[in-house]
Amino acid sequence: MKKATLFPLLLALFAHSCGKQDIDPVTMALSGPLGSPLVTEDLIIVGSQDGNLYAIDRTSGKKLWNYKAGDYAGLVVYKNLVYVSPRGKGELHAVNIADGKLAWVFEAGHTVHDYRDKFINGIPSIYGNRLYVSSEDWNVYMLDPRTGKELARLILDEEPQAMEIAISEGVGYIGAWDGYLYAINLDDLTLIWKSETNNDHIGQTTYSRETGLGWISDNPNGKLLNQQAPYVTVVPLVGKTKVYFADWAGNLMAVNKSDGKQVWRHSPSTRNMRHVGPRHYLSEYQNIIYYGTLEDGHIYGVDKTSGERVFETETGTMINGPMFSAGRFAFTLEYTMDADGNVDWSLPIVKLFDMKTREFQPGPDGVGSFPYIVDETTYLGLADGRIVSIDMDSGVEQLVLGPEIKGRP
Template sequence: MNGQCDRRTFVTSAATGCLLGLAGCLSGSSEKVSVDDATPDVPSPDPDASVAWETFQYDAANTGVAPGAGPAPGSSGEIVSRWEFETGGGVYSSPAVVDGVVYVGSDDGSLYAISASSGTERWSFETDDSVTSSPAVVDGTVYVGSGDGSVYAIPADANSTPDAEWRVETEGAVAGSPTVADGVVYVGSSDNHLYAISAADGEVLWRFETDETILRAPAVADGTVYVGSNDGSLYAIDTDSETERWQLETDDRIQSRPTVANGAVYVGSNDNTIYAAEADSGEVRWTFQIEGSVTASPAVTDHAVYVGGFDNRVHALSPAAESESEGDQPADPASYFWTHRGLNAVRSSPVVVGDALYVGNEDGTVTSLSAETGEENWQFATGGWVAGSPAVVDGVVYVGSGDGSVYALEEA
């Protein structure tokens, strides 16, 4: 095989894994470290559930939790790629999957619409710079940002050469993903602003200024939009009035997308800390420190917070700290159920579907873990970084890679 490896799974152990990446085939180990005897409650998978994966981490709150079930190794013990779709650049955008079509951006400057069943191109839309932004597909329209500084609205059922319904130009690159809620598109720009744009006609309703670049997607829940900035702060902004409700300052840049669940907002910071704050007030519930930056976004169920970091690990945390906040003092640091160590940094934001967690790694792999125990179900090697978040629809995992391809992973 000329020193290369098959793009196949390594089930339950990566110790024999041959990982395709910039350094070629690598060897290493992946271990699960139990912290205590407690495990989070997880729902049973529902293989009959069919979902539309409309946006980054499944919903506008970025919870990363969806119904259904993902692929599990069959009698052959393998997960394989149903198809691989090659683009002209790295794919760091996270796919959306709606009505049998996969929508994803590429560093080659294009947004692609791909048949989920066959992997054939339905159409592509060219922008003037890289598309690392993850598309949002709502009510028949695809919304996506580009490094050219624009936000585009494109008809989802377009022909092979679609025209944009509208285009809004900002004064900086739009690397983050749009979040669509109640007819409004919320998106950040490297011009330091968060934009609220009418989904119908592209009218800019308001702009909210921070002190530095906004690189990642906001979360929207209960009339509030939450967004992090490179100025180190997490902002909560009223969706109607544009007024700031509260601001949480951290000690470094926030390049993680916030997640809203259980009455709290969860976000990582480059100060190596994961924060849980009251969604309505910004009061810190608890913090959890790791040995590296946290640029991935948490996935949050009713019983656990899952997040990866530059410590090469995925952590499963208890959403409740041991004590409550008092005055200006946050609660005790969160305890955790388990941690799973991989070979490289975890930029990819995990998703939880049924009883399994799915996440990418800079070593080029996509891994499925037990959401309850952290035990590895399977691992699949691509040819480049996996920085985007997977989408899991009808038993198939769709994910992009820095090797320039989009993969559809299923049971062998």
């Protein structure tokens, strides 16, 4: 995977759980930065800088096969197939886990309306022996996981960009650039509701299929602050009776799971400032939802029952997160600025945010991939060709794969 793709790879963290796995270190020299590693009982599958996915035997450390996938967001395995979406192609590939041979390719973009891109977003979600993916061609697709055949599609009112579709009790939840969250019946991809949320923090929102989004600002100077937009790209948190999501203006909202009506909304402290809220994931610990606003460098903790703010800190830097959690820790990305205010997007600093103590601790150096989580253990591909694991309840880091360690006897 090329170093130039490090920043977009880090922006969108994803989780996929398949049961607790204890990984013994494996000796392997791969060209970093490494992509998101997929861990099974017998294999480690990971992308390398040369654009190949490699399957590595966990016992012997031998390479079993490779597949040319290029840059990718993440990997999912289901019924002996590995699913990967090469970045920027608008395709989903299914690869046989036994030998690395291509089983099928699905291509998005076969639609009658105009769209900006046809990229497949992140990773597929799985429910009821079906795959579900969203695309920037405005569609949510249902696919047969064995053949890649399209079984149904639902066109939204704007493009989605969420890393995955959140699923609960046969309903999929995903946001779009029109500022709304959609609840979708996964049996037939019919719309159940579109959230009733009022983004008056940024002014009145207008939308048309022909012209796209438009805003009438409520700021004193009558101008919309740059990127103070209601885009909803975060993967929502789904509770028993409510669904929680945020927009790019920094608003965190709770809506009824039954009808999408807004229950409460939390807005950032400073009204006349560009916030840029969470784009990918929220974090939750002990009934508190944590999220950050990138531009003004704040992290907020909000009571998920009342919507009241219980924690706030100003980090003094541009920060993305906490946006991915398991146990008590969540990942954050920090970006440095020079004296002229120019941001270095290529070299984010990864830190762990302890949601119990509400303090930061250093994360691994040179993270070049999305985390892959199994129970409360997270696996990361690094820029130097190593894979490490982090226990997300203790923060302890261990080596999983690298060029200078011994494999199992």
